[in-house]
Amino acid sequence: MNVDRRHFLIMLPAAAIAWKYVLAGTPEESPNYKMSDHWWSMLIDIPKCIGCGNCVRACALENDVPEGHFRTWVERYHVTDWDMVNPEVISPDGGKEGFPAAQVDDNGKYFFVPKLCNHCADSPCTQVCPVGATFISPDGVVLIDQTYCLGCAYCVQACPYGCRYIHPEKKVADKCTLCYHRITKGLTTACCEACPTGARQLADLKDPNDPIHAFLRTHNVQVLKPQMATGAKVFYNELDGSVR
Amino acid sequence: MSGVEGYMYPNEITLYWSVLIVLYPYITGLVAGAFILASLVRIFNVKAVAPTYRLALLTALAFLIVAPLPLMFHLGHPERSPEMYFTPHATSAMAMFGYVYMWYLMAVLVFEIWLDYRRDIVHLSQSTTGLKRLLYRVMTLGSDNVSPHALAIDHKVGWIVTLVGIPSAFILHGYVGFIFGSLKSNPWWNSPLMPVVFIFSAMVSGIAAVLLIYMFTAKMRKMPIDMPCVDTTAMYLFYIFILDFSLEMLDLIHRVYEADESFRTLNFMVHTKLYFSQIVLQICIGTLVPLLLLAIVQVTNLPAIIRKRIYVISGCLVQVAVFSMRWNVVIGGQLFSKSFLGYTTYKMALVTKEGLLMAIFLTLLPLAILWVLLKLLPPWPDKELAYIEAAAAPTT
DSSP states (O other): OOOOHHHHHHHHHHHHHHHHHHHHHSOOOOTTOOGGGOOEEEEEEGGGOOOOOHHHHHHHHHHTOOTTOOSEEEEEEEEETTEEEEEEEEOGGGGTTOOOOOOOSSSOEEEEEEEEOOOOTTOHHHHHOTTOOEEEOTTSOEEEOTTTOOOOOHHHHHOTTOOOEEOTTTOSEEOOOOSHHHHTTTOOOHHHHHOSSOOEEEEETTOTTOTHHHHHHHSOEEOSOGGGOOOOOEEEETOOTTOO | OTTOEEOOOGGGSSOSSOHHHHHHHHHHHHHHHHHHHHHHHHTSOOGGGGGGHHHHHHHHHHHHHHTHHHHHHHSSOGGGTTHHHHSOOTTOTTTHHHHHHHIIIIIIIIHHHHHHHHHHHHHHHHHOOHHHHHHHHHHTTTOOOOOHHHHHHHHHHHHHHHHHHHHHHHHHHHHHHHHHHTOTTOTTTOOTTHHHHHHHHHHHHHHHHHHHHHHHHHHHTTOOOOHHHHHHHHHHHHHHHHHHHHHHHHHHHHHHHHOOTTHHHHHHHHHTTTIIIIIIIIIIIIIIHHHHHHHHHHHSOOOHHHHHHHHHHHHHHHHHHHHHHHHHHHTHHHHBOTTSSEEOOOOOOSSSTTSHHHHHHHHHHHHHHHHHHHHHSOOOOHHHHHHHHHHHGGGO
C-alpha cells in the first residue's frame, strides 16, 4: 500500500478512535471477582427517562435478543386525573425505536417506565422451576442454565412482571441476566451504558461506597408490585401509583 | 398488534401453555375419576356398580399411560425431562409430577390390576397358545399359585392398595390444581380452591367417562346393560356434580363479591373472550343441562330406554363441561395481561407439535390403548362370559 504523509495524518485520528474502541471491547479480566462481595440491583430514575429506546437496542445487540422478545423494554404511561388507576400504556416494539409524539393538549401526565427482570431475592420463577435450571446466584442475579432448562414455561407463568419468554430457537427460558458477563468483569450493563441520561444505574447493595445507599435514603424509591413480596431489586425513583 | 387489545407486556403476547396443557389435566382427571369409581366397589362396597369395576381400572390405566405425553410434546426439550426424576427441585410443585405419576402408575394402578386379574392371567397363560401364551406367562410374573388361600391374600392386598390409591388419586389430580392455584402471579389461577375444584371435576369426568364406555362396550358386545349399575353410577355422578358445581360457583361468587384489583379485567374477559367456552359451554350446556337431566331421573320413574339416553347425553355433556373448564383455566389464565390493562388471543395451530391434530390424536390414543387392554384383559364379569359362551355354543 502506498500511503503518503498527507493521507497518513488524515487516517491517524480515525485509527486512534478505532484503537480506543478495540481496547474498550476487551475489558480487564476480573480474576479476583468474589460473588459473595456483591448484591446486584438496579436503580431506575423515572423522571430522567426520555423514552429514547437506547437501552432496548443496546440490550438486544449485546445479548442477541430474538425479534419480538424483550429482556428489557420501555413503557409510556399516560395518566389522566379523572381515571388515575387505569392508565393508557404503550410500548411499541418494546420502545426500541422510541415513541410517537404525545398529545399535549389534555390534562394527563406522561412518563416512561423502563422494565427488566427484577432479580427478586425471593423470586417466584426460581421457586417453580422443576429442575432448578433457574436460580439466584450468590451475588443476587437470577440466572438460567440454558443447557439444563426443559422449556416447560412454568417460570414464564410464575413471573408477575412478564419478564420471561421462551427463546424461539433455543426452546428454553430466557430473560435479563443483568449482563452478568459484563458486571463480573467490572463493567456496567449494556442498558446502563447506553442510557444517555443516566436514568438506569447498576448498583451494588453490598458496596458501602455505592451511591445507591445515599440515593435510597434521600429519595422516594419503590419497587414494582410490592404486594407480590418477591424481594424485587430493581428500584424505581418517583414511581407513580398507576404503574403495574 | 393483531389479536391484542389494550396493553400486554411485550413478552406476554405469545401464549406458552397451549391446548396440550389443557388436555393434560383433562386426561389425569379422567384417570383419577375412573379410579374413584372403582374404589366405590372395593372400599365402599357399593355392589351395584361392580360391573364397572374392572372397566374403570383399565380405563384409568389407558388414560394414565397417555397422561405425560401432552407434557412431553409441550416441552422445549423433552429429552431433558428425566432430569425431573434425577435432580428434582424441592420447591417446585411441578417437580413432584414424575414421582406422583410413577407411584400412581406402578404402585397403585398396575399393581391393583395385576392383583385383580392374577387368577385370570394364570388361567389364560394355561389355556392360550403361541405368542399370547408367552405374553400371559410373562404377565404372571412367575406367580401361578391360584389356590383359595393365595387369592384371599390377593384380595386383601388389593383392598389395601385401593385404600392407598384413593388419597393417591386425590394427590395426582389435586397437585395438578395446585400447579395453577399456587401461582400468586396470576389472579385467575391463584386460589386455594383450585386443587379441590380440580379433584371434584375429575371425579365427575371420570365417572361419566366410565359410564359412557360401559354402555358403549355393552352395546358393541350386544350385551344387556345392567340398569341398576348405570342408575347407581348416574346417581353418584349427579351428587358429585352438584358438589363440583357448588365449589366452582363458590369460587366465582367469592371473586365477584371480593372484586379485587384484577376483577375488572377478569370480568371483562369472562364476558368477551371466554363467554362461549365458560358461560355457554361450561356452565349452561355442560353443567346446568346434565344436572337438570340427571335430577329428573332421580325424582321421576322414567322407562329404562329414556334413562339410558339421558345418561348418554349427560355423560357427553359432562365431558364438554370438564374439558371447557380445563380450557378456561389454562387458556383463560394467559389471555389477560398481568398488568390488567389488556388481552391477547390464543391462535391454535393445526399440524404443529402443539396443534389441534396432535390434541385430537392424544385424545383418541387412550381409547385405542383401552381397546387393546380390553382384548388382553377382558373386564367382563364371569356371568357375562358364561352368557357369551352359552350363546356361542349352539352355533359351533
